[in-house]
Amino acid sequence: MLPIDSTKKLSFTRCIRDGDLVIVYERYDNMKAIEVCDGSVLENRFGVFKHSDWVGKQFGSKVFSTKGGFVYLLAPTPELWTLVLSHRTQILYIADISFVIMFLEIVPGCLVLESGTGSGSLTTSLARAVAPKGHVYTFDFHEQRAVSAREDFEKTGLSNLVTVGVRDIQGEGFPDELSGMADSVFLDLPQPWLAIPSAGKMLKQDGILCSFSPCIEQVERASETMRSSFTDIRTFEILLRTYEVREGKLDDFQGDEAASLGSLPRKRRQRSNEGSNVRETTGPPTVMARPCSEAKGHTGYLTFARLKCLS
Amino acid sequence: MLPIDSTKKLSFTRCIRDGDLVIVYERYDNMKAIEVCDGSVLENRFGVFKHSDWVGKQFGSKVFSTKGGFVYLLAPTPELWTLVLSHRTQILYIADISFVIMFLEIVPGCLVLESGTGSGSLTTSLARAVAPKGHVYTFDFHEQRAVSAREDFEKTGLSNLVTVGVRDIQGEGFPDELSGMADSVFLDLPQPWLAIPSAGKMLKQDGILCSFSPCIEQVERASETMRSSFTDIRTFEILLRTYEVREGKLDDFQGDEAASLGSLPRKRRQRSNEGSNVRETTGPPTVMARPCSEAKGHTGYLTFARLKCLS
């Protein structure tokens, strides 16, 4: 997924090879991660796609099925991966992920701790941020989830950047051998206050902690716990609103030449520009955008804090 | 302020008279309520305005000072009043006010209780909503604030619709004589839970209560108290985002005819359309709007609840 090996970097000359992970894009709402395997086929509602047809094509190409349907083959990125990964738990999405990485000041070479691993959505972006030489230690309470996560990181080529541990961080804290090693720690736990003292031990001086919680009571209790050894405690919430774009224009009821004021029954104008006879108007532009009304109303609160520098 | 008397209604034939309350509008950010008094003058940075010049003009007229400056004279409305009233306390603004009135289902004829009166910003809108035959009983802990509020309602012509009482509603509850009379009750108190049982007594069956609080802990405690005798408990927050409108267009760097790609140093185009030589472009429209970045981030939480119908 990451161009750690420069031969895997996107390029006009880099073609899809046997064994590559590709994102098969049907529509915005329908994508799938597939490992290219010479003898295999992909079968979906658009027909049967032979993997062998894909080899030698550039990423970003449109490929056709035996019956003429098509999909696009995209190079995987952490953002696309978040859309296709298997949901073992509730996952973090791009807005929270992006904000966490910037606020935790994670840059190449950092050592980052995470609990819990969950579906690995954030982990993938953490790995990208610390690459090529940093490392992410991520822990999950569930053995099974850790195993699945390791398989995913193998598939996405991130295993050199990520170590998945099975551990009850709320109960046991992070492993002692990581003490004082972490640049940043991220907690997504139901009772983060139980893990905060251990997180403090793991952090280098001036290191940053983030705790993600859906309920304000968790935030209050976590903040309270942070106050003893952290400073700059700040809580944020981030949401994304998306916009719909449509072509068309509004009825300018005066457009009908010489018609008296609205004497004709109203008819909705055609919303397309395809006609040969499109008039210039002073009205709104033909491409219009407005916010989508349905949206995620809340994901969680992000509470950040910096370890006090007492030395 | 309200056209309770139809001779005071806005009309092409209704002129400003001696004794009328007018809103003197200098700019969006500068308005003032003034009672027209034949011999008086208004003096501001635009000069001296004689009230006698105003009499006989329509509301909405531009009037000039002796040195040629001008202001507009507007008919007062609860919304304009909110912008000019004297702030004795933190006040409620239009978004919260509008939502409260709709959610409390206040219509003409209702009897509404409010505590505290504060600066009377909400009270004025409540009076409009119950007019012409309903009534608002509003209470404030401070004698002095109640006196000022009464003076204001006298000035705005609402005294027949509003009764201001001095009372510690948190400590004593609403007066017994209003028991079972209220269609709706509004609380803006630091410890609303103390007043909620009394509010319940005041409400008619199926009546609605609203409590406004800035902190979530107040909301939690108020909601907890409401659960015993109220139903449909819902908490909302409402904010307004405003937009700036500007005229201008973005640089379409290809507009320079036959120029090679960007070979000329960039210059900002004039943002005005006034030139005689404006070309058609496919670019964005000349009037553009975007959200203002500075905004009120929080006013308070509005918690509504309906008295359970147990009879």
Place this chain on the structure above:
Amino acid sequence: MSANKPQSDLFESLRSTWEGCSVLLDINDGDRLVFARLSAGATLKIGNKNCSLQPLLGCPFGSFFRVENGTQGPYLSRYTPSTEGNNVLEKGDGQSIDELRDNRALVDNNKAQSLTGEDINEMRRLGATGDEIVEALIANSATFEKKTVFSQQKKYAPIVLLRRPFTRSICEAYLKKYPTRIGFLRMDTLSLLLSMANVSANSDVLVVDMVGGLLTGAVAERLGGTGYVCNTYIGGSPYPMDIARIFNFGDEICKRIVRSPLTDLFSVQNGLQKPVSQDSDSCNMESQSNDRISSPVSMEEVSLASENVITDLIPESTSSPVIKMSKPAKLGEKAPQEIISSWKEHGFSCLIIAAPELDTWSLVKEIFPLMSNSAPFAIYHQYLQPLATCMHNLQLGKMAIGMQISEPWLREYQVLPSRTHPCMRMNAFGGYILSGTKISPN
């Protein structure tokens, strides 16, 4: 014409239902919402059985009923619920936190959270309605608030809550079920329109209501049988105002709701330089549209739950024949000439436009002269650009001051011990409003 004469205030102290009154039936705590007009013969289909609504007559608003089985079949019986309605799982020590995030307790299960925020976005892109998304959410999420054991039980013992329809509940119900019929107008946005336009008793309010009559009804509710709301329209056919019939308006209020083609509001003698209507066949069209308007919409169902939760509740959207006997008062008659003349003389007190399909400026520049000077106006639109253009042109023409484009942002919260957070699902867009005050042209 809209003097302050005595009115019969329908809103005063009518806290119980009466023959012919319009009610909102909230079935199973919001799962299904039905607007109905009560009569001795009216029935509501619950499951595959018709229950008479007769037991609801004379009961106070806020009463609960449940379906019981009698010798004559199922019937609605009034009862007093215990406090289970609030359904709170209390834990005092603050330790018990939203199960949602407790990874230690959550068993791996791809289905548990199979519908995500991104999924919702994607459904939206595919053109799913808000309602379909809600249903998908309920069907897919193990943690969706409504999906409790209690709600599962309700389908075997449906509970009917008797509510009085007000602007708020009508708006909220339509937004959930038929958002396009009301132009996606959200209740907070509607409340702002009413405030910003200073709708108050005795006002003469001019509205362009292309939101099904919701705006007209909301204004009439505020006028309470005083003043007038004039629903004006472009062209030969009035815009539908069926939704205004759902409000519980009596005669006094209904007759204050009138309509008029925009052309009729202008005339040669008023000096406003507008052509008279060239509509030679307007009489003919009137009668047509009159027919359309007066078709009774006496029961309107707004079902909010997913199919699988209330499979035994089959929507009943046709009205029973008897209901026609308790037909509501007529509203939306053509404005009489003398009223129109009075408006010409005095001007309207304010203007509200909710016409999501029309270009705002084209409309405003025609309609603006009808308002009295100093009259406030409020214009709703789904797109920003038409309002920006309109505001700019009004500024250039020195036609209005104090203008502002604003967008309300509304958020609902779940407030429960140790589990307080903003609702996970939100309506992220309430539209835009241009507000301001008309000034004297010279």
Place this chain on the structure above:
Amino acid sequence: MSANKPQSDLFESLRSTWEGCSVLLDINDGDRLVFARLSAGATLKIGNKNCSLQPLLGCPFGSFFRVENGTQGPYLSRYTPSTEGNNVLEKGDGQSIDELRDNRALVDNNKAQSLTGEDINEMRRLGATGDEIVEALIANSATFEKKTVFSQQKKYAPIVLLRRPFTRSICEAYLKKYPTRIGFLRMDTLSLLLSMANVSANSDVLVVDMVGGLLTGAVAERLGGTGYVCNTYIGGSPYPMDIARIFNFGDEICKRIVRSPLTDLFSVQNGLQKPVSQDSDSCNMESQSNDRISSPVSMEEVSLASENVITDLIPESTSSPVIKMSKPAKLGEKAPQEIISSWKEHGFSCLIIAAPELDTWSLVKEIFPLMSNSAPFAIYHQYLQPLATCMHNLQLGKMAIGMQISEPWLREYQVLPSRTHPCMRMNAFGGYILSGTKISPN
């Protein structure tokens, strides 16, 4: 050309300052923010006295200093603060509520809340900057969070906190003090641009950075001395990238920041049908712009407090002469021809545009062919329409898929016992982003 060869990772384990390093000095808990480059001779004016920054050399980031008076005058002395920094007024029983609303305790005073939300709106209309509004808020509100007795005291004993500048703090400081210099780019929006464009080690990132170098610096921080960030520009003069110099970049990172006029990224032999630059005097212009670019901006002050709170702290915005000796590594050199050739052969890995003054589509249609296929892109703008038009045209031209226009909404909270609520002041607009993935043209 951007192979994975060993780099000296400046970000690794450098937790203390060094000669020539760039630091962020946070004075009095955010009241004043100063970016400075440390050297033995660098000074900071506090009050009307210059304090040497020498004591900061070699200290760990996160250290506190305060001004003490020595025989030679005031000097900065390191100390360990007690816990007063968090300044919490604890009350355990939940009874003590925000004084803000306790009307019973509040004395009538028109001045107490003299600046209101509407006032802020009005200031905005008058063209007040965010900063002026902040200052007005502090000056006017009795309840403004920072205005505690503690903060009042600080002006007599200023506390300096030593911070390492990262994208986040640089962005946050500029947004507060000079929002127009960074095109109002908010830190959350910037973080989304970096994610959506998949900026990762070894990438070749093409940027159009008309936000003062903030974007270029943010990308370079993520690249950590691998790959390249190519800052391209239209016309003869590179866009300023002074802000990129505030980052603590060493040579390895600086040399990965290059610039190139857009025309140079096309050529006849690459088959992209673009004219060669007709810029005959480009050499001359280069040298000019080079001069402009390399002017050291070694100390930049971002003061966040109102004048009356820190009247004794006079802004020091000129650099001391000695600082020139510890000039930062050069960055933003012209891209060498062999690198440009490599980009032509391979295409850029991704594209980020933050050009609030340019029409998006005009720019994108030119620049798009330079990206490799399957490359993600993210475009920031202050206006929605240019992005909508661009998205529409990219769709029509079948040039990209997975497109979305999104707007982030960020809210900060005050979390204190019994006084938890969203911050009363918020930045309500973070701009819009168009993101998507380029597809193969055939």
